[in-house]
Amino acid sequence: MPKSRKRIYCLLLLSFLLGIGLLIRFLPHEPLKQRFPYSVAVYDEQQNLLRLTTAKDQKYRLWTPLEQLSPQLVEAVLFQEDEWFYYHFGVNPYGLLRGATQTYLLGGTPQGGSTITMQLARILWDIDSRKISGKIEQILRAIQLELQYSKHDILEAYFNFAPYGRNVEGAGTASLIYFNKANKNLNLAEAMILAILPKNPNGYIQQNNNQLNPQLFNARNKLYQRWITEHPQDRQWQSHFTLNYPLRSLEKLPFFAPHFTDQVLQYYADSDAIQNGQIVTSLNSGLQRLVERISRRYLAQQKHYGVTNMAVLVVDNRTMQIKTLIGSGDYFNTQISGQINGTLAKRSYGSTLKPFIYGLAFDQGLAHPKTILKDLPTNFADYQPEIMKVISSGR
Template sequence: MSLLRKAALRAVAVLTGCVLIIASLLALDRAFPPPIPEKPAVSAEVLDHDGQLLRAYAASDGYWRLATSLDQVDPNFVDMLITYEDKRFWDHGGIDPLAIARAALQFVTHGRIVSGGSTLSMQLARLIEPRDSRSVAAKLKQALRALQIERRLSKREILERYLTLAPYGGNLEGVRAASLAWFGKEPKRLTVSEAALLVALPQMPEKRRPDRNLKTAGAARDRVLQRMVEAGKLGEREAARAALDSVPGARRALPALAAHTADLALKTARAGVPPRLTLKKSVQQGLEAVARNAAAKLGPKLSVAMMMADSRTGDILGEVGSASYFDGGRAGWIDMTRTLRSPGSTLKPFIYGLAFEQGMVAQETLIEDSPADFSGYRPKNFDMGYQGDVSVRQALQLSLNVPAVRVLDAVGPARLMARFRQAGVSPALPLNQAPGLAIGLGGVGMSLRDLVQLYCGLANGGRVEPLRDGTGKEAAKEAATTLLDPAANWQVIDILSGVRPPEGAAPRGIAYKTGTSYGYRDAWSVGFDGRYVLGVWVGRADAAAIPGLSGYVSAAPILFEGFARSGLAAVPLPPRPAGVVVPRREDLPVTLARFGPASGAGNVAGVAEPAPRIVFPPDGARVDLGAASSEASPLVLKLQGGRAPFRWLANGKPLSGLDRTRTATWQPDGAGYSTLTVIDAAGRAASVKVFVE
C-alpha cells in the first residue's frame, strides 16, 4: 500500500472519529439538556403610571427575585461585573481556557485558589443546577453545562439570567432586589461605590452581607475597586473617592405601596405581565405617609382612607385603603375607599348646585335656618343651634342642615339621585325605599371613591370622567357625563372656595367640603383645585361611634396635608364663566330675594295651587326659530299651575319684569342648548332644556 493511500486512510479515520465524537456529544446534549427554565420564578410586580415599581411580592419559594433586563441596569455596573468576573465573556463559548490555565497556575504557585476560572456562563449553570460538592467532577459538569447554555441562549440572555438569579444574601436574589434592599433604588443609576459592592456580594453572599458583616462587605467592595484600577476602568482618585463612601449597614424593605389596589390588580393581570396602574408613585408615597401619621395621632383603632384623582382624565393618582395594611387593630386589610358608609354633609354642594341650575337661588338669596317639620322629618343642625335668616352662601359654607333640606325638598330627592346616577354613581338606599330628604344629610350609602368621582365633576366644570385606577375592575371607558351645568357648577365652587381652612393649615387655594355621619361614625373631607381632587375618610372599619369625631376637626387637616405632600403643583380654580353674575342682595329680583320651599315646611301660607309646570316648550325639545338669521323669531313660553306673579329665567338670567299671566316670550341670543326656568310667588320652580336652531 502506498504511503499516499495510507495517509488518506488515516485522514478518513481521524475525520470519522471526529464526526463520531461530535455526533456523540450532540446526542448527549440532546439526551441530557441543561435544566434551563423558560422563565425563572420571579416576584410578582405592580407598576405605577410611569412604570416605576409600586409593590413587589416574594416569589413562591420565599425569595425576592425581580425579573431583570439589561435595560434596567446601569451599563457601568455591567461593564464592571464582566471585567471582574469574566473579561472575555463576549468572546468565549462558555468556558475560558486562558482563565482556567491562569487559575491552575496560581493554585500551583500559591498552594491555594487565588482567582477562579469560572465564567458567567458557568456561574449561571451553578445557579440553575446547584452542585452537591466542590469536586473536580462537579466542576467538569458545570463546564459542560456552560457549553450547553451557550448553545441555547444568547450572550444577552445569559447575562440577564445571571442578573436575575445571582445571590445577594438572605432571601435576596438578583441585582434589582439587592439594589432596592441595600440602596432603596433601582439599579438603573448606581454610584461607583454601589456598583462595586453589587459586583462583590454574589461571590460570598452570606459572609459579605452588609447588615451582618459590614467590614467584610466594605473590604470586598474595595478589592473590586482596586481591580478596576488595574484593568484601566477607573482612575486611582475616582476609586479612592468611591472607597470613602459608606456601605449601607441595614437592609430596606422592598416597595410595598398601594397594598389594596395592587392585590386587586394582580387578580385580573395577565400571567407574566406586571399590571400598570394609573397611580403615581410619588403621590402614593406622600398620601400613605400622611395617612400613617394621622392614624397614629387619632388613636389605635381609627383608620384613614384617601383617594386623589385627576378630574380631567379620571385617572386615580393615589389610593390609600387604610392607614396600615397589616395593622389588625385598625382592620387594615379592609379597603375603605370602596366600602359604603354614610357621607354626612358632603352631598350638600350638589343640592345647591341643582337649585342654582334651576334658577331657584342666588348666592345672596336669604333662606331660613330654623326648626322645620317635613311631614314628620325634623332635621337639626350639627351644633343643635339655629342661625335664623342666612344667605345661601352662608348656609353651604356653614353646612347648615335645615336650609339644605329645605332646598332639597324643592329640588326633589329623586332628581338629585338621578343626577348622581347620570354621573356614574349609584348610592345605596334601604331596600324597597324611595329616596327621601334624609339623603341630603347622609342618609344613603356611598363610598369614598363615589364621592371623589362626584367632586371630580365639580373640579372639571360640571363634567364627570369615570374614575379608573388600572386594576381592570372598572367598566369600559365611557364619555364624560354632565353633573351640573357650567354656570351652576361655578357658583358652587365659588362658595366652597370661601370655606375657612382648618386651624394651622396653610392656605392652598382649594374648594372643599366636610361631613360627619350620624352617630360620629365617619368623618369626611373632599377638596379640589382646578384639576386634582382629594377625598379623605376617617373612622373605624367596624363602624363604631367615635365621640368627638368630625369632618372639620378630624378629616380636613388631613386633606390639606395630603395636598401638600402629594407633590403635585397647585392648579388655580376655574375662572367665572362668561355671562355668570353674582348679584348683591339688594340687586336680587323679588323672586330670588328669599327662598321659599315647595311644600309645607315654611311655604307661603294658603297656597293651594299645584306647583308650576312648563308645558311649552317641552323638556328636550329642538325648536327651529331661525337663530342663525338676523330675523330670529321669539319663543312663546307657556306654563300651568303655580301662583302668580311668575319670574322667568333663561340660562340663569332673569327676563325683564314679572308676569301675572301664564304665557311669556323669550328672544334667544343664539343657537344651542338653553335652560328655561320659571319661579312662582311661593318659590316653587320648574325648568326645561331646549335646543334652539
C-alpha cells in the same frame, strides 16, 4: 490498526460530535428569562418605590435587560471573573488548569476557574461544583449553554440570576434594594460593590448594613486598585472608595400606601402587561403622606366619640386617576380589621342618597327648600324603613 482506519474512526467521532452539537443548537429551547419566577416592583407617578414583592420561590428577583445595567458593572465583572468571555466556548481550559493547580496541587485557597457561562450553568441546574462529578457536569452544561444561546443572552441571564446576599438575586434587584436606584445610575464605587458580592454573598451581606462589611469594603478597594491600572482615568473617583456606603437592608424596604398597592397587585396578578416586573401607578406619594397625617390627626380627635376607623380616596377629576388611597385607620390593627380596604367595602348608601333624592324632588315640583316632611313610621308593602335614632319626632 492501519492509519486509514484510525482516520475513519476519527472522522466518524468528529461527525458524531458535530451532529450532537448541531442537534443541541437547533432543538427548541426556552428563553433563559423563563427559567425562574419574578418579583413585582410597584412605583408611584414619580418612580418612587412603593413596594417590592418576593417571587413565588420567595426570592427578590427582577429582570433587568443587559442594556439597562451599568456599563461599569458589566465591565468590572468581566474584568474580575472572565476576561475571555467573548472568546471561549463556555470553558477556559487555562482557568480550569490554574484553579486545579492552586486548589489540589499547591493546597492554596480553593479556586474553581469557572467562566461566567459555567457560573450560570451552576445556578440554572443547581450543580454542586465542589465535587469532580459536579465540575464535569458544570463544564458540559456550560458548553450546552454556549451552543443554545448567544453571548448576550448568557451574560444577561448571569446578571439577573447571580446571588447578591440573603434572598436577593440579580444585579438590577440588588441596586434597587441596597442603593434605592436603577442599576444604570450606579457610580463606580457602587458598581464595584455589586461586582464583588456574588463571590461570597452570604459572607458579605449582613442583616444590619448600616456600614459595609469590612471584608466587602477591602475586596471592593482591591478590585478598584486593579481596575485603575487598566482605566487610569478613573483615579478621579478615588475619594468615593474611602466612603463606607450603607446598604439598605431588606427589613427597611418601603411598604407604602398598603391598601393601594394591594389593589394594584391584585389587579395585575394574572396580567402579562407588566414590563420586567414594574408597575408605575398614578399615586402621588407627597399627597398620600399629607392625607395620612390629616387622617391620623382626625382619628385622634374623634376617638372619644368612638370613631376608630376611616377611609379616604382622592381622585383627579380630570383624568379619574387615583392620587391618594387610605383604606383604613391602621393597616396593621386587627381590632379594626385594618387590612380591609374601606374604599372598596360594600355598605349601605344611607343618607348619602338624600341630596340626589331631594334634587329630583325639586326638579319634579314635589318639594321645595322649605317643605316640611313628616317623620312618621311608614310601610312600603313588607318593608318598614328605620332611622338611626329609632324614635320618630312626629314631622
